Amino acid sequence: MKTLAHSFRRAAADGSDSRVERAVIDESPVAIEVNGIGYAVMMASAYALEDFATGFALSERIVATAGEIDALDLHETPRGTIVRMAVPPARAAAVMERVRRRTSDSSCGLCGMDNLDAVHRDLPRVPDSSAAPAAIFAALAAMRDHQPLNRATGAAHAALLCDAHGAIRVAREDVGRHNAFDKLIGAMARQGLAWDGGFALLSSRCSYELVEKAALAGCPMLVTVSAATSLALDRAAAAGLTLVSLARDDAVLFGAHMR
Template structure:
């Protein structure tokens, strides 16, 4: 989703001008779970159902899309409210998560509970057999699946690629985490599987993206910028293959299970 804005362009040769340019839309998306406010995220308000579903899975609010009984989206004019109803079996876990988020709201990631949460166990993902040719095929086609970024220069993308490197599904958002949530949510809602493929993201690789990939059962995560140390260690613990600094001429490949040396 885009809007437009009038900019004044200053040039080195003093040939200044005015131009109208597309701007990516960013707006608050409030997520409620069983009637309780859970989070307010700044996001591009498109594919909101996919975003909310992927967010619920990544936050471990639900274990499976079947745990979501209902999902309603309301545009208020000042932002979007997403109301998620989860099954009774998940209600207690939701209340505990809300309690922790409320107590942590003043200082962010702090306290022993949060430190433990950063290192909580991740599921082991299948071993990836994807090689270089598939990676370079996907990277060459990446821009063709980023219409919002082409228009604005300000959006991230997350893509589902098959084992041969063909891009099967893509989602965009102003936030890299949001884009990946949208992709995971779209896959869950549509019944799509990784099937030996991989995720391709137009961002750096932080530990949160590794968490999302592992929880989604993704065997390989490819990002165009570098990975952090925590991302690498968490990926190794989950058996997730990381590929970073992915360019059309070379990539950095990190085998799962290989620690710092």
């Protein structure tokens, strides 16, 4: 994990003034190319980028399984990292169509009927979660121990794979909450790990994109430290995903889908 040292001027309420050194989280451009076509440029923390690219490809439905990624290469440049991914020709055709639509769409990001339909596209039904509230509290208590980048910088999100008893099996961090979850999903896919009745714990609020990633990854329960949005709750209900938000050490909220 990469951090950078930076000097700050510290002004205190008591009127004192000093210089301090702090670790700063790495944030740099990561360009993702699919079969030689520029697909996206993401701002990310440049570690575990193989996991990130794999999870991103699964979340974007570029591939259905990690095994469909024929090659994955990282190229460092002075301005950032280029991730070059090769997928089968049948998958590449869909990539080309999405790139074409992005080029023709206006700059608002979700303009046009095609994009609005895409927001509400069907999600797979996820399996039941066997995790009890006690498991969530156990994972929350252990969460900080698995966030070295955030401890050093105070600026990283975490995504954790927790088993049905709350033990943390895999952790990934990134400056972006979506990126952290993509890294976790990619790490699981590359290592052949399943949810096995466990759940994902994220150190962020829950927007609909995170629900989509969870559903596509077959995650039975998604737990977030902060609140969920209305669309996240609706999309979780559509996928049968157990969505838990405002997860604190004394209480949690079960929202969209209660088993």
